[in-house]
Amino acid sequence: MSAITSEHDDHAHDHKPSGIKRWLFTTNHKDIGSMYLIFALLMFFIGGAMAMVIRLELFQPGMQFVEPQFFNQMTTVHGLIMVFGAVMPAFTGLANWMIPIMIGAPDMALPRMNNWSFWILPFAFLILILSLFMPGGGPDFGWTFYAPLSTTYSNDSTALFVFAVHIMGISSIMGAINVIVTIWNMRAPGMTWMKMPLFVWTWFITAFLLIMVMPVLATVVTMVLTDKYFGTSFFDAAGGGDPVLFQHIFWFFGHPEVYIMILPAFGIVSAIIPTFARKRLFGYASMVYATASIAILSFLVWAHHMFTTGMPVFATLFFMYATMLIAVPTGVKVFNWVATMWRGAMTFEVPMMFALAFIVLFTIGGFSGLMLAITPADFQYHDTYFVVAHFHYVLVTGAVFSIIAAAYYWLPKWTGYMYDERLGQLHFWCSLISVNLLFFPMHFVGLAGMPRRIPDYALQFADFNAFISVGGFLFGLSQLIFVWVVVKCARGGEKATAQVWEGAEGLEWEIPSPAPYHTFDTPPVIK
């Protein structure tokens, strides 16, 4: 392999066009990674603005600002944008930027497909967002689009929703293929499987999950499309179908999807904790096996989203046990991180702060997940704010915090400058406090009996909802600090060294900062 690559060392020249053409036609993994990340940040703010509308309406009982129909569109599109527009593209962006560098490859294996998989995304979200302006509005059946609410009873924009989801799915599948092919074929000589950084491992497993479940999502949206427009009856009992079938198919995609959004986060935290503890990751091999176990189990637990649909009791028991079992490999991960910190020599720069917050808050989300697994109790939690609190702890203080941690961790490598540590710390503390004001009280509101996805509520929930809304506005505002930090860092500042962080290890820290446009034209030597 090394013999082949060394014949092509004229690649060092940057043949990139300037201006918009550079970004439209680029096949460079760093450019594409940057575009994914910027796109994800933009979507994070658009989806966040919708969350602000939701919290504004819920600030007080009674209908004040929006109609129930529009409220439902906001909850739906907020969910779709955050899942498919913010979290997933952000992880894909990180994968594009870091995986080739981490394994000593010159680029992704399929660079043109890489360009295509990014550039179809903005159109998907343009279609989705513009559908909100149609007569009758955009999708309003929840991001889970349960039939028959999304078929017989949905509005005319449903076809656009289906089309947008198809494009997002195609983009994800292409991204996943690229990750697998790159990791499988383009590791530098000596970069054996069990030497790969955990971020590469977790993404490798995530990519397999994506390839397996995105076609299932495509299937189920297509069935929705034909049920609505072409007279099929997949989900209509009157024609011999079954509305619960929809939920089985959706969650067969949906549960692995949840892990798609958290496994790369595990990889990021497993990179950051050792760096700032100045100590090797504890239990590398068990981390890899735990990731794989979680991925396999993720295919066996989908119906825990459906305990109230009236399944046979033995099916319910199976899904309860399988779900509880997931706590084991997830626990192993948390224990490994704590053991990595144990007797290290820690410093607390911003990436470390977000990673530490991730461990604590993600674990809280894991605890509520374990509670939700207990089926009899789930009957009380299901479809309440307890669930809303649960999945925002794992997705916001889990996935999003890990993405922010990753951004701080690698920003100096991307831009060549150190970010402003004081501003970063301000961003961290504002985010940490406001996110808990926002999501922690939701546990209590849910236990007290407030259903999710309602635009108005009984008076007993009023004080808590006002409190939650204030937390939400503060969390939204706190993220503006992040934009400020990133922009400031991109424009200049203290020069970053190649090593950047004292305790950092790995190939990305052996190349200069900023990373040159082309890296590893000649494969590095892996020790």
Added chain:
Amino acid sequence: MTNARCLVWSLPTLLFAASATASTSMPLNMTKGVTEISQQVYQLHMTIFWICCVIGAVVFGIMFWSIIRHRKARGVQPASFHESTKIEILWTAIPIVILIGMAIPATKTLIAMEDTTAADVTVLVTGSQWKWHYKYLEHDVEYFSLLATPREQIANKLAKGENYLLEVDRPLVIPTGKKVRFLMTSDDVIHSWWVPAFAIKKDANPGFINEAWTRVDHPGIYRGQCAELCGKDHGFMPIVVIAKDPADYQAWIVQEETRIAAAKAAERELLAMNMSMQELMSTGERVYQGWCVACHQATGGGLPGIFPAIKGSQLVLTDRAAHIDIIVNGKPGTAMQAFGRQLSLKELAAVITYTRNAFDNNTGDTVQAADVFAVQQGKGE
């Protein structure tokens, strides 16, 4: 810095305390409920909650101890250990044991919850956008249960009542001390019938029947809501259950049977009568506010793109027969329900007359019970 970190640690506690003082009426925990099952569910909830708390205290305790002690600022040198098969097996095994301990009581409760046999009373619960229908299978008693909170309260034009959004016109009534079985289904989308005090949450799926049961020990009023997103007014379809002791329940059943029988008799008489425009319009307005306003709106303008306008509708203005038909039989494949099965002849006649004459439609004609009856019998104009 240590202080700052202590703050993080105590944040959930602070929040808990702050939120506890913020509200006087909202419980901070799951209800214990009023049935044996709901108390078992509460116990399961508390057990798993405390297990999580203990694990959390241990793990986060070790983590924060490490954060305080093993910091570079204290001049420590990092250790070099990075694996230990023994400890890794240990922290895989211990959680498995805890989980098995948790699974056993959960399984027992679940199996008890699913045992719907040997019920004393059976009620068929049917959800539709956005109301519940209750039918007592052993008696000739069935009725719809609609949100009773006035629209003005929702629109903040009137002060909100004590049971804002959790009140209905006709609550479900069940006997205490008896096993009551619920059969759940739906006429349109998926709804979910949830009464926290009974620990029952069961989806109402169109075309299928789900089962649940309860045995309530104490008379009382218990409130719940639809828990599955079911469209625009998902937040506005509450559930109220009144548990009465068996004698009161029996008396109520008899009273309801008499009421419903009397209403049916009045219906038959009505066929031969002509109601005045004034009577039809005033009844029709009341029916419209209860049954139609959610979609077609107070102005009759509907919501463009979803719910058609009645104001100026060509169907209303030009085709009287089609107007009666769409209200009696609905429009399949849309949210327009067949109200012929939901409203009385008088109410149907009134609401059709009302929509023909309100909102500047001014057709000037009335629709009588007999006209509606003819359409119901398939012999329309």
